Amino acid sequence: MNKKKKRLYMRSAILAVLAGLVIYALYTNLTRETRGNLEAGDKAPDFLLTDLNGEKHRLSDYEGKGVFLNFWGTWCEPCKKEMPHMEKLAQEYNGEVEILAVNVGESQFQVSNFADQYGLTFPIAIDSGKEVMDAYGVDPLPTTFMIKPDGTIDQIVIGGLIQEQQVRELFERVKPSS
Amino acid sequence: MGKVKCECGHVNPNGTILCESCGRALTEKAKNETFVDMRYEGSARRSQTYNKTIIDKVWNFFSSVKVGIWIIVCILVAASFGTILPQEFYIPSNMPAETYYEDVYGTFGKLYYTIGFHDLYNSVWFSALIAALGVSLVIASLDRVVPLYRALKNQRVDRHESFMKKQRLFAEQKGTIQPGDLEKIRAVLVNKRYKVKEKNGALLAEKNRFTRWGPYVNHVGLIIFLLGAMLRSVQGLYIDELLWIREGETLQVPGTDGEYYIKNEGFTLENYQAGEDPEVFNEAINRVGTVAKNYQTDAVLYRDEKNELPGAKPELTELKKDDIRVNQPMKFDQFAVYQTSYRQGEMKAMHFALTNKKTGREYGKVVIDLFEQQKLYDLGNGYKVELLGYYPDFDGFTEEGEPTSKSPLPNNPAFLFNMITPETPAGEVSFAQIQNTMEPLGETKYKMSFKNLETRDVSALTIRKDLTLPILALGGIIFMIGVIQGSYWNHRRIWIREKEGQIYVAGHTNKNWHGLKREIQLVLAGTAIPEPIDRQKE
Numbered sequence: 001m002n003k004k005k006k007r008l009y010m011r012s013a014i015l016a017v018l019a020g021l022v023i024y025a026l027y028t029n030l031t032r033e034t035r036g037n038l039e040a041g042d043k044a045p046d047f048l049l050t051d052l053n054g055e056k057h058r059l060s061d062y063e064g065k066g067v068f069l070n071f072w073g074t075w076c077e078p079c080k081k082e083m084p085h086m087e088k089l090a091q092e093y094n095g096e097v098e099i100l101a102v103n104v105g106e107s108q109f110q111v112s113n114f115a116d117q118y119g120l121t122f123p124i125a126i127d128s129g130k131e132v133m134d135a136y137g138v139d140p141l142p143t144t145f146m147i148k149p150d151g152t153i154d155q156i157v158i159g160g161l162i163q164e165q166q167v168r169e170l171f172e173r174v175k176p177s178s
Numbered sequence: 179m180g181k182v183k184c185e186c187g188h189v190n191p192n193g194t195i196l197c198e199s200c201g202r203a204l205t206e207k208a209k210n211e212t213f214v215d216m217r218y219e220g221s222a223r224r225s226q227t228y229n230k231t232i233i234d235k236v237w238n239f240f241s242s243v244k245v246g247i248w249i250i251v252c253i254l255v256a257a258s259f260g261t262i263l264p265q266e267f268y269i270p271s272n273m274p275a276e277t278y279y280e281d282v283y284g285t286f287g288k289l290y291y292t293i294g295f296h297d298l299y300n301s302v303w304f305s306a307l308i309a310a311l312g313v314s315l316v317i318a319s320l321d322r323v324v325p326l327y328r329a330l331k332n333q334r335v336d337r338h339e340s341f342m343k344k345q346r347l348f349a350e351q352k353g354t355i356q357p358g359d360l361e362k363i364r365a366v367l368v369n370k371r372y373k374v375k376e377k378n379g380a381l382l383a384e385k386n387r388f389t390r391w392g393p394y395v396n397h398v399g400l401i402i403f404l405l406g407a408m409l410r411s412v413q414g415l416y417i418d419e420l421l422w423i424r425e426g427e428t429l430q431v432p433g434t435d436g437e438y439y440i441k442n443e444g445f446t447l448e449n450y451q452a453g454e455d456p457e458v459f460n461e462a463i464n465r466v467g468t469v470a471k472n473y474q475t476d477a478v479l480y481r482d483e484k485n486e487l488p489g490a491k492p493e494l495t496e497l498k499k500d501d502i503r504v505n506q507p508m509k510f511d512q513f514a515v516y517q518t519s520y521r522q523g524e525m526k527a528m529h530f531a532l533t534n535k536k537t538g539r540e541y542g543k544v545v546i547d548l549f550e551q552q553k554l555y556d557l558g559n560g561y562k563v564e565l566l567g568y569y570p571d572f573d574g575f576t577e578e579g580e581p582t583s584k585s586p587l588p589n590n591p592a593f594l595f596n597m598i599t600p601e602t603p604a605g606e607v608s609f610a611q612i613q614n615t616m617e618p619l620g621e622t623k624y625k626m627s628f629k630n631l632e633t634r635d636v637s638a639l640t641i642r643k644d645l646t647l648p649i650l651a652l653g654g655i656i657f658m659i660g661v662i663q664g665s666y667w668n669h670r671r672i673w674i675r676e677k678e679g680q681i682y683v684a685g686h687t688n689k690n691w692h693g694l695k696r697e698i699q700l701v702l703a704g705t706a707i708p709e710p711i712d713r714q715k716e
Contacts, residue, residue: 045488075571
């Protein structure tokens with residue numbers, strides 16, 4: 001029964017196409033919410049920000065070094081707690097792991113005032129249009145992205161880093177192996 | 179299970195009821211019936227024949243119209259449940275859905291939430307029902323249109339008399355067709371736009387066969403429509419974003435990959451005025467107080483010529499200016515920007531005066547922009563105000579006595595000033611809020627007295643792009659073509675045949691039998707061929 005076989009193949013093919021469409025539709029519908037969110041292992045989106053001293057920082061220029069990318073605000077209490085640890089380790093890991101602190105849309109005055117108050121020397125940039133924040137899908141502050149020397153995200157830390165040890169462990173993870 | 183060979187010699191697919199070619203009944207049931215079932219021309223519905231493998235069983239399930247109707251009923255019932263309480267999308271965004279439904283609607287609300295009706299239209303099972311409908315449409319249509327097409331294509335001109343006898347419109351009479359009668363009939367039929375075929379003294383006249391494809395065209399339209407709806411979830415085809423923008427701000431338009439920027443040049447809310455606007459509004463104004471007339475954002479659209487990385491300074495060129503009003507969006511490059519919401523009176527700047535407490539004399543005014551402060555405000559003549567701290571949403575002091583802010587929004591702005599005057603060159607520290615000043619480091623001779631507040635409005639714009647609309651429109655148009663094609667024409671056939679001294683006449687139409695009868699009357703007028711009778715009336 002050649003014809004019968006042909007019909008079976010035909011039906012199987014049509015059903016397969018339909019099943020494919022249905023699965024695709026259900027999948028895209030269900031993942032719509034989380035789509036575009038960054039995860040560990042993803043390539044960190046590149047950006048270009050100007051820090052308080054007028055220096056430009058492009059993420060891709062940091063390739064070969066680990067990056068501690070921190071999103072913060074002056075009003076946020078946990079941000080205030082983790083800053084001193086960050087300052088200390090920035091000195092210690094100088095040249096190996098760089099800190100980029102991105103303030104989310106506050107005024108120049110507020111940010112410089114804060115930096116002076118806490119004696120921060122690592123680069124701090126203001127993301128005035130919240131463009132970088134959107135690109136990284138940051139919701140609560142602080143959020144820290146640990147970026148490996150190859151430019152991929154090693155870990156995303158949501159919330160404050162209270163202990164110096166926690167920050168040190170993160171630094172160790174993205175330190176270029178030499 | 180094999181082919182069915184009819185007495186006429188035509189080989190029919192297994193399951194055929196009426197021979198595709200001559201129309202003889204092939205099953206016992208069909209032989210015993212008074213009328214033949216012409217719905218699918220007695221063709222073998224493909225699903226009815228094989229039922230062996232899983233594939234066949236799935237196919238048969240979806241090919242059933244009964245199943246299809248049940249799917250539609252399920253969708254209707256399910257969809258109606260979603261309308262009992264507001265969907266999650268519509269509840270206030272600051273309330274978690276877990277508690278909102280129970281708090282507002284009680285036990286029923288809790289049940290509603292637990293079952294998952296709060297987000298019904300995005301649920302897996304609802305999507306699955308819609309998908310089942312799509313599958314059912316495809317398979318049920320294929321299962322019918324292919325055999326029907328075959329049967330209509332293979333039909334013979336000289337149908338077997340048993341087929342004609344079982345038509346609803348039928349007549350037979352002893353005798354022979356008069357010479358010239360067929361020519362006469364043919365002329366009238368052609369005039370009525372029938373396609374006429376003759377063979378062995380038999381005549382088949384047929385018109386508007388295309389109307390039989392109406393339902394299938396209609397289904398194709400529906401399937402395209404469903405595909406279009408599905409494409410909405412494909413990235414880049416459908417964008418629906420919200421942008422809160424303050425008066426004077428220029429922000430990137432979300433969803434445009436940083437290509438466009440938009441500036442809010444001002445938001446206006448106008449109300450209808452009793453006396454000024456048409457009288458029809460008076461009653462409503464009296465009843466509710468204010469009736470909104472217009473919500474408007476004066477917007478400027480820019481393109482970022484460089485469009486570098488996020489965070490980079492854009493190089494803007496103005497593209498256009500437009501007033502965005504409700505239902506009158508600003509349109510550009512597949513995007514439409516709609517007026518969605520607003521918030522009035524957000525604090526923008528505060529005015530203070532450096533005042534000598536004793537004399538009350540003012541030594542100049544300081545205007546502090548709440549979004550862009552200065553470190554030092556020089557009032558001249560040795561009078562200066564240094565800003566030590568800014569707390570946009572002041573909510574108290576820490577244990578160490580440091581002022582704190584609970585958010586970056588200027589809801590309750592507070593300032594720490596250092597006032598330098600020729601009288602107090604070392605400076606005096608004052609903590610100032612609206613209508614309130616404090617002297618944390620001891621009594622001062624001067625104070626920053628609050629003078630004035632500048633506010634501005636914030637407008638919410640919806641940015642929408644929908645590339646699936648043309649697909650939905652195409653689906654809709656094809657759907658309507660199918661409806662029209664199937665509704666406004668009738669597929670009519672007339673058979674005339676002489677066999678062994680007997681004249682047979684039969685007629686069939688898929689609808690409007692009265693019309694066919696009148697047409698046959700005209701066609702046969704003036705000939706010796708008997709007029710078929712509608713036997714269903716008897």
